[in-house]
Amino acid sequence: MRDLSLHILDIAQNAIGAKADRIAISLTAEGRPAVLKVVISDNGRGMEPDFLERVTDPFTTSRKTRPVGLGIPLLKQSAELAGGVFSIKSVVNEGTEISATFPVDSVDRVPAGNIADTLLMMIASHPEIGWEIRFASESQQFEFSLDDVKKALKGVSITNKHVQEWIQNTLSEGFRSVFGGVLDEVNQRA
Amino acid sequence: MKSIKELEAIREKALKEIAVRDNENKTRIVVGMATCGIAAGARQVMNAFVEELNKRNIHSVNVTMTGCVGVCRFEPIAEVIETNGEKTTYVKLDAEKARRIVAEHIVNGRPVFEFTIGAAEK
Numbered sequence: 667m668r669d670l671s672l673h674i675l676d677i678a679q680n681a682i683g684a685k686a687d688r689i690a691i692s693l694t695a696e697g698r699p700a701v702l703k704v705v706i707s708d709n710g711r712g713m714e715p716d717f718l719e720r721v722t723d724p725f726t727t728s729r730k731t732r733p734v735g736l737g738i739p740l741l742k743q744s745a746e747l748a749g750g751v752f753s754i755k756s757v758v759n760e761g762t763e764i765s766a767t768f769p770v771d772s773v774d775r776v777p778a779g780n781i782a783d784t785l786l787m788m789i790a791s792h793p794e795i796g797w798e799i800r801f802a803s804e805s806q807q808f809e810f811s812l813d814d815v816k817k818a819l820k821g822v823s824i825t826n827k828h829v830q831e832w833i834q835n836t837l838s839e840g841f842r843s844v845f846g847g848v849l850d851e852v853n854q855r856a
Numbered sequence: 857m858k859s860i861k862e863l864e865a866i867r868e869k870a871l872k873e874i875a876v877r878d879n880e881n882k883t884r885i886v887v888g889m890a891t892c893g894i895a896a897g898a899r900q901v902m903n904a905f906v907e908e909l910n911k912r913n914i915h916s917v918n919v920t921m922t923g924c925v926g927v928c929r930f931e932p933i934a935e936v937i938e939t940n941g942e943k944t945t946y947v948k949l950d951a952e953k954a955r956r957i958v959a960e961h962i963v964n965g966r967p968v969f970e971f972t973i974g975a976a977e978k
Contacts, residue, residue: 672899676891787899
């Protein structure tokens with residue numbers, strides 16, 4: 667995967683496939699030297715312990731079209747190549763939580779990529795899911811809850827063009843204000 | 857930072873436009889967005905579809921994503937499903953091809969045969 671946003675997109679597809687109706691994505695940068703932590707958690711159907719044990723193996727998958735599943739192994743590889751750590755927790759009928767850390771200054775860290783566009787794409791494709799997005803650095807915090815947006819919209823669709831524009835702007839402003847100056851690839855100017 | 861209060865104004869703007877347009881049955885463009893598709897560039901393809909439709913002010917088309925379509929060697933893949941149920945499967949897409957599909961298939965109603973799975977399998 668070329669950037670972190672694509673990893674997130676990929677892992678979130680697993681959550682959608684697991685019939686989650688709540689998916690939380692959090693990106694936090696903490697510590698000195700800073701470490702970027704990505705956590706994707708869902709309340710989907712979860713995995714059996716024996717499947718969970720094998721899930722970072724590329725030849726483990728729940729899909730029926732072919733016997734290869736690369737989403738989780740690729741994220742694990744990206745994190746570990748940069749000197750970070752990958753972990754996964756899952757409980758049947760409760761959900762799954764995947765986390766990966768990336769030392770911010772590692773030359774092998776994948777860039778963040780276009781996080782706002784990617785998140786909007788997922789939200790617009792699955793507006794029925796209660797998406798919760800959180801960005802945090804040591805000095806800034808940003809939270810976005812699709813349920814709150816839905817409440818404010820009182821029946822107007824999330825897929826409306828103006829609403830999508832607002833979501834995109836909100837997410838990209840939030841991302842810039844939290845990670846500008848923290849991640850080199852993020853331009854702080856609004 | 858933007859606030860949720862802004863949504864009230866957006867809501868009213870949206871409501872006005874909805875009143876003008878009827879709630880027609882929509883054509884769907886479904887982009888394969890599993891690991892195989894994403895790695896092949898499906899995100900840029902989906903972006904191109906959305907941008908081109910917005911640029912042309914076309915609201916009668918929904919762009920969504922799905923999982924693995926099953927023919928990963930042809931990714932990025934998108935299906936255009938018309939309101940009459942007619943389905944066209946486009947393969948090995950990129951942003952430029954996506955824009956042409958909007959212009960020729962969505963706007964002019966002529967599927968771009970050279971990008972279809974039928975043409976690719978020959």
